[in-house]
Amino acid sequence: MSDVPRVIEIERLAYPSTWPPSAYRKELQDNRWAHYIVLRDKHILEEQSVVSAEPEKLRKARPFPLSLLPSRPAVTSPSPSLASILGFAGLWLMVDEAHITTIAMHPNARGQGLGEFLLVSLIDISYNIGAKWVTLEVRVSNHTAQNLYRKYGFREAGVRHRYYSDNQEDALIMWTDEINSTSYKQKFLELKAALLQKLETK
Ligand SMILES: CC(C)(COP(=O)(O)OP(=O)(O)OC[C@H]1O[C@@H](n2cnc3c(N)ncnc32)[C@H](O)[C@@H]1OP(=O)(O)O)[C@@H](O)C(=O)NCCC(=O)NCCS
Incomplete structure (x- = not known):
């Protein structure tokens, strides 16, 4: 709970529109299906x-x-x-689906593999809480995030028209394959190992 002010600060730098300040507190206090993490240096x-x-x-x-x-x-x-908080991310477990609600890095800490580390952590959490698939929405213009998601096997499954209220932009809906499938798990573990090696040599 004490991390929330910094999360809100990073959120303002990362997104064109933000959640109301009370939203994270409510998520942490009241939503038993929500899982949030921060990344510390x-x-x-x-x-x-x-x-x-x-x-x-x-x-x-x-x-x-x-x-x-x-x-x-x-x-x-x-x-x-x-x-020390450089980024944060979260998801909701809805039955057996992990819905990523947010993932953001401070602008000064991007491009080093740390946003990827947040995504890997969310997928690890998804395994631990029994999710079978991971899904999210992303702005059609957000190619950086889309590249990251595609790297981890997310594929487009549809479009939500005018999903974002600030500029009426469409959202791509993206899903992984079943994360417990041998092929997904193997690919995920390979990507994770490569990332950890890259981060360790920095
Ligand atoms: C999306 C975000 C979390 C990525 O974090 P990051 O730390 O900059 O990304 P990383 O350095 O971990 O890069 C991981 C992958 O993202 C993609 N990526 C990162 N920067 C990119 C860029 N400038 N252009 C294109 N793709 C990029 C690549 O696929 C990269 O993998 P690679 O290194 O093998 O090429 C970050 O850009 C961010 O906070 N953006 C604002 C908030 C946001 O848009 N969140 C997503 C909402 S759906």
């Missing part, structure tokens, strides 16, 4: 934890009588825990 988490501990250390070390002087106004920066 542990280096940012560690570095910023050190930086944010500094003023406190300096204040304690300041010798008397300087310690009586008012300290400098605090610089407000996001907590390390929030600043």
Whole structure:
């Protein structure tokens, strides 16, 4: 729940229109079929934890009588825990279908395989919660996301006309094959292994 403000911040940078701020809280609190994840950069988490501990250390070390002087106004920066969030994603389980509701990376963190890592994590969750298929809607103009989905075996199954209310754009409906089929599972595991290797060498 404490990650929601940063998720909303990234969502605003990633999408032309956004969910109402209360939506994520409701999803986490009330929707037992919803699964949401955030992707954290542990280096940012560690570095910023050190930086944010500094003023406190300096204040304690300041010798008397300087310690009586008012300290400098605090610089407000996001907590390390929030600043370390680079992306987020979620899905709903509807009977045996995993419906991806959102997936977004901070614009500064794109193009490194991390959006792919989020998608892999959602597919892993789909396996763990007993989904048989994974589906989503994507703007017809969003070729970046479509490429990512096609890489993971999503195929077009139809169009929802004027699905997006901000510009009346159509949505492509995309589905995977059965994720438990031998062919899908094998392909998924190969792609996942290649991605993890790529991320580890960075
Ligand atoms: C879609 C999104 C999550 C992808 O994240 P990313 O971290 O930039 O993507 P990755 O670096 O993991 O790339 C994974 C794949 O996406 C596709 N892709 C990524 N950037 C691309 C680009 N600039 N052009 C075309 N395809 C691209 C490729 O298929 C790529 O695989 P490859 O490296 O084997 O070519 C990200 O662009 C984003 O947050 N977009 C805004 C929100 C959004 O549109 N979400 C989808 C809603 S349906």
